[in-house]
Amino acid sequence: MTDRWDAIILGGGPGGSTLAASLAKLGRRSLVLERETFPRFHIGESLLPRSREVFERLGLDEKLDARFLRKYGARFLCSSTRRTRTYSFADAFDPKFEFAYQVERDVFDQLLLRHAAELGAEVRESWEAVEVLFDGSRAVGVRARPRARSEGAAPDAASAARAGASDVVELRAPIIVDATGRDTLLASRLRRKAQLAELDKTALFAHYEGVVREEGIHQGNIQLVIFDHGWFWFIPFRGAVTSVGAVVSSSWIRSRRRGESLDHFFDRTVAESSWARELLAGARRVRPVGALADFSYRIDQLAGDGWLFVGDAGGFLDPLFSTGAHLAIKGADLAATAIHRALEAGDTSRAAFASYEAEVRYAVDLFLGVVQGFYKGHFRETLFEPNQRPTMRKLITSMLAGDVFHAEKRPQWASFLRQYYPAEVPTFT
Template sequence: MTDRWDAIILGGGPGGSTLAASLARLGRRALVLERETFPRFHIGESLLPRSREVFERLGLDEALDARFLRKYGARFLCSTTGRARTYSFADAFEPRFEFAYQVQRDAFDHLLLRHAAALGAEVREAWEAVEVMFEGPRAVGVRARPRARGAPDAAPEQAAAASAASSDVVELRAPVIVDATGRDTLLASRMRRKAQLSELDKTALFAHYEGVPREGGIDQGNIQVVLFEHGWFWFIPFRGELTSVGAVVSSRWIRTRRRGEGLDELFDRTVAESGWARDFLASARRVRPVSALADFSYRIDQLTGDGWLFVGDAGGFLDPLFSTGAHLAIKGADLAATAIHRALDAGDTSRAAFAGYEAELRYAVDLFLGVVQGFYRGQFRETLFEPNQRPTMRKLITSMLAGDVFHAERRPQWATFLRQHYPPDLPVFA
């Protein structure tokens, strides 16, 4: 009996949608199970230019350009010293993609999911994966059920117990199962080991504002990263009046939260710690309550197995300093589609068939990770603002900021330099 699908993808975010669209474009039958109903709010709103390689191939770039604000670079500002430095993507070693997009994720994710369906993927929203089915070590399918629209989220253990007992649960089979469930890490939480990353025990506080001042000209879409004593702020402008504002702060700062202090009050007190942030928000109006995500950086010990693999945040997440989350999900999904297509052609969906995918994704993630850890330790922070910065160093930093971190065929000298000077501090899985 032939399986109805070539791959079942759990999660319809940027990773899952990109994978489904890429597989459909390759003539493969993909099923996406997304537990929520789109559109829905999400953070991770600043994209990187090299994601546009995938958007162009999928026929999405024009639709994105018509809807979202272009981002030509990144501006870093230091609250302690008053220093400021802008990096323009056009200065990268390979500058073909000189801009990215600033996106409201509800609209962006919805567009990606609908595009995957338009290309031929089967998309089921409000469908909940209960568990991945295994025969020995091999993933062979998924038990899933439709979710009541607008039903409140239950604790994972309660949801699993209720789902397992429900007569609505159905078994869906495919030779490849992909966990793209984001921070929910459905499969990883149940069968793989997860570890926090050194230097990255941070908390993000975030909201949306209107009336935040912006730079002029093509720089109006730049992300602004404001450094201060307890962490850093992001200011991500969208087309129109809205700006996403967040603060990524140390666990030490979070421990200063006062009894009874709400997140809005804590965020306002955090803003007061930075002159730049105070100035940006002096005349702005908060239009979305402050939310928080704690200890959000983690690594999974294994990204692939027999008949299964992880895509996007389900396989690990880095600090959002360089806006890497959506980029790694999108580019990783594109790599995964090629790996799955080749594995199905060869009739071999073992872990060995996905070894190249895992190695290339690890290389890209670890390139970012070492620099992020170097930033928090202080060395890379100084490099960002170095007054007599050499042109080659500027190009090196810009290329990294543009997301040029996937180098399967040829690893450029500048990437080797980064890896040597900022090696990642990886957790040890015993």
């Protein structure tokens, strides 16, 4: 008997839906289980240009261009020195993708998931994966259930017909992919997760109207404002709304007064930065402030016998360079190729996914080293250096564009960056 699906994918965020779409393009059948009913709010709204390689191949570029604001670069602003520096993606070593998109994630994630379904993936929203099933060390399936209305989700009629609302069912496939994002369903169960202690930051975030933007082609740039307690992001969307967030140190978080609302604390945080005050002068908050603490973690293994992690389910390293969605999207695309080849060869053991693991690790560690260099201070100086060499500008721009996946031939600049800013990774016991 042949399996109904080649892979079951847990989670329908950018990682899960890109994987499902890429597998469909390779003629593979997958089932996506997504716990929520889309659209739903999600943090992580600024994309990187090199994700467009994947979007183009999946036939998503026109849909995305019709809906989202183009992002041609990134502008850094230092509140204490008042220095600013803009990096334009057109200045990268390989300027093939000179823009990315700024996306409202409720709309973007739904568009990606629907696209995967249009390409042939089976998608079940309001379905929660409860547990991955193992036969020895090999993943063989998943226990899952449709969510009931009282749990905040409304299972569609077809889902409800497949199983009673409280029924847990067993679904089987030769490959199980955990793309459950920060829930890290399988990594948490396998106890393979470690916090990145020195990146113990907290994010506060909201949406505003009337934020000051750059002009012309640069109006879609992300603006990153650095101040004493951390940094702010300003991510403009098509239309009037801008996403504004602050990533701050734990010592600043401890200064929050007893009973102080998040909205008030965020206003106080803004008041600490001259640039944030200026960009927000005259702006109006249109979404209450949310918060997320201590969000960086590493997972020591990205694949095993019959299973893989994709996107945040395999680690998260701080949003400073907006790398999360890119790692999920590019990683998912690489995972699809690895899965396709493994199934063709009839070997779905961990060894079959070694190059996938190595490639994702290389990219993650490159970004992680630079993020750590930023918080220690020296990369911050390099960003604003007054007499910055053109090669250094190209190098930083290529990194900001996400041009870090090069299995065939590593470019010199990437090796240089990794050597200069080596990632410090936690040890696993």
